[in-house]
Amino acid sequence: MNIQHFEQLFQSKIDKEIKIESKDWMPEAYRKTNIRQISQHAHSEIVGMLPEGNWISRAPSLKRKAILIAKVQDEAGHGLYLYSAAETLGMSREEMIADLNSGKAKYSSIFNYPSLTWADMGAIGWLVDGAAILNQVMLCRTSYGPYARALVRICKEESFHQRQGFETLLVLSKGTEEQKAMCQDAINRWWWPSLMMFGPKDSESTNNDQSMKWKIKRKTNDELRQQFVDMAAEQVKVLGMALPDDKLKWNPTTKHYNWGEINWDEFWAVVKGNGPCNKQRLAARNKAHNDGAWVREAANAYAVKKAKAQAAKEALEAA
Numbered sequence: 557m558n559i560q561h562f563e564q565l566f567q568s569k570i571d572k573e574i575k576i577e578s579k580d581w582m583p584e585a586y587r588k589t590n591i592r593q594i595s596q597h598a599h600s601e602i603v604g605m606l607p608e609g610n611w612i613s614r615a616p617s618l619k620r621k622a623i624l625i626a627k628v629q630d631e632a633g634h635g636l637y638l639y640s641a642a643e644t645l646g647m648s649r650e651e652m653i654a655d656l657n658s659g660k661a662k663y664s665s666i667f668n669y670p671s672l673t674w675a676d677m678g679a680i681g682w683l684v685d686g687a688a689i690l691n692q693v694m695l696c697r698t699s700y701g702p703y704a705r706a707l708v709r710i711c712k713e714e715s716f717h718q719r720q721g722f723e724t725l726l727v728l729s730k731g732t733e734e735q736k737a738m739c740q741d742a743i744n745r746w747w748w749p750s751l752m753m754f755g756p757k758d759s760e761s762t763n764n765d766q767s768m769k770w771k772i773k774r775k776t777n778d779e780l781r782q783q784f785v786d787m788a789a790e791q792v793k794v795l796g797m798a799l800p801d802d803k804l805k806w807n808p809t810t811k812h813y814n815w816g817e818i819n820w821d822e823f824w825a826v827v828k829g830n831g832p833c834n835k836q837r838l839a840a841r842n843k844a845h846n847d848g849a850w851v852r853e854a855a856n857a858y859a860v861k862k863a864k865a866q867a868a869k870e871a872l873e874a875a
């Protein structure tokens with residue numbers, strides 16, 4: 557059998573909705589695309605803990621603090637499932653983390669914006685988790701089995717995150733004039749960066765076509781972005797707030813909202829490392845990694861000790 561034959565068999569499995577598993581034959585580019593996307597996704601979950609971690613010590617009540625800690629802890633868990641899924645494709649976690657810490661690997665642009673007020677915790681939950689869910693519900697049906705399965709649990713947790721964010725904003729939106737203003741300000745600052753989470757326009761996306769053919773992605777960046785605008789434009793009415801887009805208008809012909817233009821220069825600047833917090837985020841990740849060196853060392857020393865004891869026990873039993 558030649559390579560074309562393997563490729564045909566592979567594509568026919570995809571077309572028949574049969575999941576690809578780690579030991580199955582796959583084109584090298586399929587493996588690389590999945591490693592790229594899954595590891596970027598894992599990094600996003602890990603770096604994504606930073607803007608919210610900033611508010612754990614300043615949450616307005618014990619209840620809010622407990623909820624926020626639980627949410628941030630969930631993001632850590634998502635990162636770990638995703639690193640494990642990416643490892644099944646042959647790249648080690650150490651290599652992925654080294655790429656994140658050196659600035660070589662990408663993570664979502666959204667986490668390079670600062671969280672300035674308590675209302676930002678609500679806006680992140682409602683908008684950032686909201687955008688993440690739309691994308692990730694689609695990814696539960698992605699063609700690579702370990703990634704699809706990891707996403708099922710992640711989505712359940714993300715939907716709790718989104719509801720807690722919306723509820724946080726709902727409370728503020730019914731509060732004092734100052735709280736209402738804080739709520740609107742957070743929506744204003746997080747709206748456009750949330751739309752950027754879906755990636756460049758389809759016409760600029762380098763990976764869309766191939767990833768759609770391989771069913772890694774099931775919807776394009778623009779399709780998901782429009783779905784998000786349609787959803788948020790309705791939900792914002794419940795808050796009695798506004799989205800910061802004077803072009804936002806229901807279009808009865810397309811049955812979708814029309815909306816304005818993303819600042820793509822800003823998007824690419826953030827993706828290339830020049831957003832408001834890129835340097836701060838990488839510095840925080842590097843510090844955490846270095847500070848944790850003794851824990852990794854101790855865990856390794858314990859594993860070696862345990863393996864030696866087990867080997868000695870087995871030798872004794874065999875004698």
Ligand code: FAQ
Nearest residue numbers: 597600601604663664665688752753754755761762763764
């Ligand atoms: N930021 O060809 P495309 C979360 C890159 S998780 C930075 O269209 P693709 C949970 C892209 O990698 C949020 N870079 O790419 C949470 C590619 O670069 P490369 C993360 C971006 O992969 C909530 C280049 O631009 N979610 O929020 C961005 O087909 C709250 C060309 O783009 C995922 O990662 C961006 N926004 O489509 C945690 C989901 N957009 O490597 C804490 C999985 C694009 O070719 C708190 N990922 N780029 O040089 C995906 O679905 C896809 O990777 C897309 C991009 C849709 C993000």
